Amino acid sequence: MKNLVESMDWSKIHASDRFTPVTPLLAVCSLLYSAGVRLYHLAWRFRTRQALPGFTVSVGNLTVGGTGKTPATCLLAKWARDEGFEVAVLSRGYGGSHENNVLEVSDGDGIRAGPDEAGDEPYLMARRLKGVPVIVSRNRYDAGMLAHEKYGTNCFILDDGFQHIALERDLDLVLMDAARPLGNGFLLPRGPLREPEGYLKRAHAFVLTRCSGEGGAAEAEAMLGREFPGKPVFRSDHVPGKIIFPNRDNDEEPGFLQGKRVAAFAGIARPEVFQETLEGLGAEVVYFKGFKDHHFFTNSELKDLVTRKESSKADCLLTTEKDWVLSDRDAFFGLVKARMEVGKGNR
Numbered sequence: 001m002k003n004l005v006e007s008m009d010w011s012k013i014h015a016s017d018r019f020t021p022v023t024p025l026l027a028v029c030s031l032l033y034s035a036g037v038r039l040y041h042l043a044w045r046f047r048t049r050q051a052l053p054g055f056t057v058s059v060g061n062l063t064v065g066g067t068g069k070t071p072a073t074c075l076l077a078k079w080a081r082d083e084g085f086e087v088a089v090l091s092r093g094y095g096g097s098h099e100n101n102v103l104e105v106s107d108g109d110g111i112r113a114g115p116d117e118a119g120d121e122p123y124l125m126a127r128r129l130k131g132v133p134v135i136v137s138r139n140r141y142d143a144g145m146l147a148h149e150k151y152g153t154n155c156f157i158l159d160d161g162f163q164h165i166a167l168e169r170d171l172d173l174v175l176m177d178a179a180r181p182l183g184n185g186f187l188l189p190r191g192p193l194r195e196p197e198g199y200l201k202r203a204h205a206f207v208l209t210r211c212s213g214e215g216g217a218a219e220a221e222a223m224l225g226r227e228f229p230g231k232p233v234f235r236s237d238h239v240p241g242k243i244i245f246p247n248r249d250n251d252e253e254p255g256f257l258q259g260k261r262v263a264a265f266a267g268i269a270r271p272e273v274f275q276e277t278l279e280g281l282g283a284e285v286v287y288f289k290g291f292k293d294h295h296f297f298t299n300s301e302l303k304d305l306v307t308r309k310e311s312s313k314a315d316c317l318l319t320t321e322k323d324w325v326l327s328d329r330d331a332f333f334g335l336v337k338a339r340m341e342v343g344k345g346n347r
Helices: 002-007 010-015 023-044 069-082 120-128 140-151 197-202 217-227 271-280 299-311 329-342
Strands: 055-061 087-091 103-106 134-136 155-159 171-177 205-209 233-235 261-266 284-290 316-318
Touching: 055 069, 069 087, 069 120, 069 155, 069 171, 087 120, 087 140, 103 120, 120 134, 120 155, 134 140, 140 155, 197 217, 205 217, 217 233, 261 271, 261 299, 271 284, 284 299, 299 316
Parallel strands: 055 155, 055 171, 087 134, 087 155, 171 205, 205 233, 261 284, 261 316
Antiparallel strands: 103 134
């Protein structure tokens, strides 16, 4: 059963409502999941939620992965920092191996835990956010109190916090992919929904992401306006910032890829989006491989990717920043250096 689950392409299943041989099993599992979610919320009607000593913002979504919570969290944290708030990011640390109740990934000045221990997304945020502590814990209240007591934090940002209803918040932002805000409309595992659509009533505002794609934004905005009148809906887009070659001193502008032959790989919720981004920048993607979200790359996989880059005569091998932090960079540079000693070894 475990092998079957791991082999399934969940992104495609969650995007389609087509009937397949496994649909009945997934439908039954979704019903059980739905019952569990409703009982969980019912139980919290009779429990007191904890509140942190400061303004608390949640950046979350209703679906699993792929809406851009990490860059949105970083953007909000930088804004709060620049406005003079003592801000900290509180994350659950999905995929991390840490066993402590609270783990400081960053104190704002230096990184204290790697991606294997903290999880890829908290580690990525720690790398990006100077002057902003990033703290991981399943109990966000404990993480927030540590930040308050140690750093004087008065602005708490909950990364992926919409379902963390144990903690009070002053602002609940829900991100939704403009092209398919609810996926196929079903709950896990048949669909991508973590909670029934009606639970979006808890949100204070919606942020539609990837609005520059092929339509969808207007329809999604209209749907939210009908179902949740009076709640603000904002539009946003993911825009490439720069091309970073770690073995070079200077970064390149996105236009650098115009006309380049590119080999690429990605282990994000929707790897095909990265390929589409590269093609949108004018690159000729001659080889592309997608991996599952939060994938930790082995040395053999990196070796194969370098080989594929060379055999396809690509000018460069590209991946996302998130995937880069999940790679053994010393091993990767060793592979590239070995290739450069016997050939041209581009980038």
